[in-house]
Amino acid sequence: MDGLVSPDGLVSLAYDYPVLGVFWTVMxxxxxxxxxxxxxxxxxxxxxxxHLGGWGKTGWLLFVLFVPFLGVLVYVIARGQDMGRREIEHAKQKRAAYDEYIKQVTGGGGSADELTKLSELKARGDITEEEFAQAKQKLLS
Structure with missing residues (x-):
C-alpha cells in the first residue's frame, strides 16, 4: 500500500497512469x-x-424516464420475455411489407419484362444480389 500513497499522503488514482486512464475512459x-x-x-x-393501453404506455414511459435505472430494470424483469417476441413480429411485418413492395415493383408475374425490371432495380442498388436471386427464382418457378 505504501507504493500507492504519494509523498503528500494522497492515494494514486488511475489517472496517474495514462494507459489505465484511457482504459477507464473507454470502458x-x-x-x-x-x-x-x-x-x-x-x-x-x-x-x-x-396489448399495452395508452395509460399503461404512459405509466411505463414516465417510470422509465424519471427513474431510468430502476424503470428499465423493472420493465425488463416484468416484460422482458415478450420484448424478443415483439421484435421478431416487427421484423416479420417489415419483411412482408418489403416482399409486397418487390411484388408491386416487379409486377408479380414471370415474363422477360419483369426480369428486366428486376435487373434494373439491382443495377440501381435498390435491391441486393441475394434479393435479386430470390426474386428471380420466384419469377422463374
Whole structure:
C-alpha cells in the first residue's frame, strides 16, 4: 500500500497512469453507449406493444424516464420475455411489407419484362444480389 500513497499522503488514482486512464475512459464510454441502447430499446418496446393501453404506455414511459435505472430494470424483469417476441413480429411485418413492395415493383408475374425490371432495380442498388436471386427464382418457378 505504501507504493500507492504519494509523498503528500494522497492515494494514486488511475489517472496517474495514462494507459489505465484511457482504459477507464473507454470502458465508461462503452458502458454509457450500452446503457443508451438498452434505454431506447425499452422505450421503443413500450410503444410497439399493441396489448399495452395508452395509460399503461404512459405509466411505463414516465417510470422509465424519471427513474431510468430502476424503470428499465423493472420493465425488463416484468416484460422482458415478450420484448424478443415483439421484435421478431416487427421484423416479420417489415419483411412482408418489403416482399409486397418487390411484388408491386416487379409486377408479380414471370415474363422477360419483369426480369428486366428486376435487373434494373439491382443495377440501381435498390435491391441486393441475394434479393435479386430470390426474386428471380420466384419469377422463374
Amino acid at each position: 465508461w464510454f462503452f458502458l454509457w453507449v450500452l446503457w443508451l441502447s438498452v434505454l431506447f430499446r425499452v422505450i421503443f418496446d413500450i410503444f410497439r406493444d399493441p
